[in-house]
Structures are given as structure tokens and as C-alpha cells.
Amino acid sequence: MSGQSDSRGFTFSAAELEFLAEDEMIEIVPNLRIKPLSLICGDFGPFQPQIPTQVPIWLAVALKKRGKCTIRPPDWMSVEKLTLVLEAERDKASDFEALPFHYVEISRLLFDHARDDIPEVYMVRSLIEDIKDVRFHKISTGLEKVSSRTYAMKLNLSAMEVNVIRPFVTGSLETFYELGAPEIIQESERQEYRRPQTADRGPRRELRR
């Protein structure tokens, strides 16, 4: 119940998450010739014109800004794949489709820096917005089912989604835990409140064992 101000210290800002997402690998097609780069985080290259290679997004963006490469959008970022994902998201009320952990951040980075490299960029953009909205809606309907018997949740959420709901969810779970503590409430009454929750268990899963 107490200590929310300090638990907020564990939240990332959106810009920090974007920074973390920049370590994801992406394929680029360079148009210049450089020897392999030996960096602390690994060796990248060699870069030869028209030979695709894998680099972290921050390097791709830096090269792109100087006009030294074109970025190949990742597989999941095509109109067909995203349409499938969106349909699946809409069909299933409680399950989340598998998308890259940093899909929100990666898509924003690519939209900002490599618009010309993404085919049908407007379509892709609106699909990702739709997917994000559907998922957020599902999250908040799912959160309504949280109760004092919820100990763990297992979901396919992405970094940004988790980060947005983190302050609220950790705070309320803490309060639920404290109000449901055995010295506050009788065991028989705990049983009573458990029943409705197990009846319509959505995306929440209780941790058994």
C-alpha cells in the first residue's frame, strides 16, 4: 500500500525503452565499403555495397542518416504479416499474438528514420497503430479481472505495453496483497471471493505450485 513513489523508480521512460530497443538487430544493405567494425557489443560488418549484413538498429540509423545504407524492414513489418496479426488479435479475446518484444519502439524508430525503405509505409503504420490499440483494449479489459487471488500473470506483452501499465498494476497488486493478508481477513471469506474469479478467468493465470 505504501511506497509507490519509490516503486516508480523502477519504471522506464519511453525514451529509455527506445534506447534499449536500439540494440535489436536489423538487416541493412550498405552502399559503402568499410572494414569490419570491432565494437564492445560485438563485431559488425564487413560492409560491402549491395551485400546485406546484420547490425544493431542504432548503427543502422546512424548509417541511414548519413545516406550510407538502406534498411530492410524486418519480416513481421509487412502488410500481409501485420494483417494476419491484427485479425488474430481481434479474434482471440484473451490471447496475445507473438510480436517482437520491442515492436512499438522499433516501428517508431523505422518510421522516423527510414520511411523511404518501408514498402506501403502508410498502410504498415496504420496497421501497427490498430494492433496496438486492440492490444491495449484487451489489456485493460483483462486487468478488470485482477483480484486478491491473482499472484502472477503470464502474457505475451511487449516492453512498451508492460511499461505503460506497470505503475498501476504493481500498485494495485500490492494493495490487493495487503488487504487479502490472513491477519486482515478470514480464510472462509477469501474462498468466497475466489469463486467468481476462477469462473471467468481471462488472460490472467494463477500461479499454481
Next chain:
Amino acid sequence: MARYYDIDDILADEELVPAMFLEAVNGVGLFESNESNRVEPRSKVELPFWLASELHQRQVVSVSVPPCFNKKTREEIGADGAHVDLRSRCSYFYELGCKIVQLIGDKTIGSLLLVAFQTRYKEVLIKAHTSASALAPKFLSLLTKEETKLYDAAKSSTAAFKTWRMGGPRFQKASVLGRKRKPIDE
């Protein structure tokens, strides 16, 4: 649960609870009019929780259930928990409730707290993540301290995400940069 440096925990201790003296006490100074500063047995007073609980443990006073957990409030919470004005009754409803349960051992209060939070939690969740801020003031005035914190946390994280998504400058220039330097001899 209580953390020594938690300001909310300290403030929750300040809430008044009704208590009845079991013994005659000298030099209390609770009543302005009474010159002898003497409290007779069976006189009813309102004491802050921190004082009442210490005296209760020493059997000097007997603490009874505060008015915010009375039958009327219970019925209102049972009817429509989300729209009960808990702030005006006790802005540390949950914290005080937990303390009272541990002091008097009336576990029905515990289940009342849980039911109240369960129903009000949903309302906070929906309002915090969806509603425009114009809707907020009336609803916010019903929330206890604890719920307001949750609401603010959710609201600010959603708002931060939205501003990030809308773009805006990626790099902000520090205010000292770009300012023209003044000649030293001026």
C-alpha cells in the same frame, strides 16, 4: 506493512478514532473547559490512532470502530462501492482499516476493505486509462489517498507514452546552449 519513513503511513496514524476511557486519568488536557485536566472513566473521546492504540494496549482506553466503517457505509459499499465518497469519510480508508483490524480483531472490516477495493479498483482502472481529463474532477473527489495514487500513476504513464508516440523533439536543447555570450568587460 508500516514503513518507518512512509509519510502516508504517518498521516494515516493521525486519523481520529473514537475511544472510551476505562480509568480516570489526570493531566490529559483533552477538554478545554475542564480546569482540573482530569478525565473520568467511561468518558468518550476521539483520539488520533497512534495515541489510541498505545493506550488500548495498556488497557487505559477501549477503542471502538471508527464511523467510516459503520453499518451505513457498509451498506453503501455493498450497493455501489464505486461511487461512495470515501475521501470525505476517511482519506486513509484502507490504511486505517488495516490498522484497526489488527488492533481490535474485527475481521469483518477486513472483508469490507477487500470488497470496497475490488469494486473501486475497476472504476479507477477504466477511468484512468480511457477517460479524458475533463471528466476527472468529480470522480477524483471520491477517491481515497491510495486510489488517487494509483489513478495518477496510471494517468501519467499513459500520458508519457502518448507524448512519446506523438513524436516531438527527440533531442532537447539545453537552455544554456545557443545563448549568445556576453562580452566580459560589459
